[in-house]
Amino acid sequence: MTLLEAWREKAYQQEMSKEQDQAFWNDYFAREKSIYEQLLADPETVVSGTLPELAEKFGQSVEFMVGFSDGINDSLKTPNPIETMDETTVLSYDIDLEKLYYNMVACKASWLYELPAWDKLIPEERRKELYKEQKASGTIVKGKKIGRNDPCPCGSGKKYKYCCGR
Numbered sequence: 001m002t003l004l005e006a007w008r009e010k011a012y013q014q015e016m017s018k019e020q021d022q023a024f025w026n027d028y029f030a031r032e033k034s035i036y037e038q039l040l041a042d043p044e045t046v047v048s049g050t051l052p053e054l055a056e057k058f059g060q061s062v063e064f065m066v067g068f069s070d071g072i073n074d075s076l077k078t079p080n081p082i083e084t085m086d087e088t089t090v091l092s093y094d095i096d097l098e099k100l101y102y103n104m105v106a107c108k109a110s111w112l113y114e115l116p117a118w119d120k121l122i123p124e125e126r127r128k129e130l131y132k133e134q135k136a137s138g139t140i141v142k143g144k145k146i147g148r149n150d151p152c153p154c155g156s157g158k159k160y161k162y163c164c165g166r
Contacts, residue, residue, distance in 0.1 A: 003051070004082050007066040028067065031060060033111055035068060039093060040117035048092035051085070062087065075100035097121055098130060105134040 001009075016024065035058050039047065049057065055065045066082075069091055073079050080091045101122060104113035118127060146153060152163035159165075 002083065003062075003066045003085055003087070004070060007063060007070065010063070011067060028064070029109075029111060031064060032068060032071065033115070034058075035060070036112055037115060037117065039095065040115060040121060043095060043097060043121060046092055046094045048090060050090055051087050054091060072100070075103045098126070101127060102130050102134050105131050106137075 051062045055062045077094045148161040152160045
């Protein structure tokens with residue numbers, strides 16, 4: 001079993017009670033926030049290292065860093081090989097700030113996308129645009145309904161009821 005599979009099995013196990021699950025994720029989110037505060041304080045510096053090195057740098061367990069790496073991977077300029085990583089794999093957190101902000105909004109992680117560090121990194125107007133883009137991406141817009149007496153959209157020239165509406 002890979003490190004990522006072990007993390008996902010633990011994080012999403014079915015045997016946890018609702019209270020245990022909530023406690024697990026509350027702890028995870030608090031530690032995640034701490035790491036993001038450190039990363040966003042100096043976004044120009046690309047943090048890299050093996051899982052044990054990153055765990056030591058951020059004061060976390062290797063297991064937690066596996067989960068964190070899974071979460072941040074979609075927001076990196078170059079994703080890490082998290083599916084096959086082991087404790088000797090060198091990971092790099094070269095963050096695409098706009099993508100990270102967008103993904104935080106997508107995950108409804110207000111404790112992350114409302115961090116004060118964002119004020120210095122992405123202008124407020126751009127953050128609003130990213131927020132709206134993300135929210136609009138989940139909106140389903142239905143096309144205009146075709147009436148039975150309207151011309152058929154296939155282009156036959158017939159009424160819809162006599163053509164594709166049968």
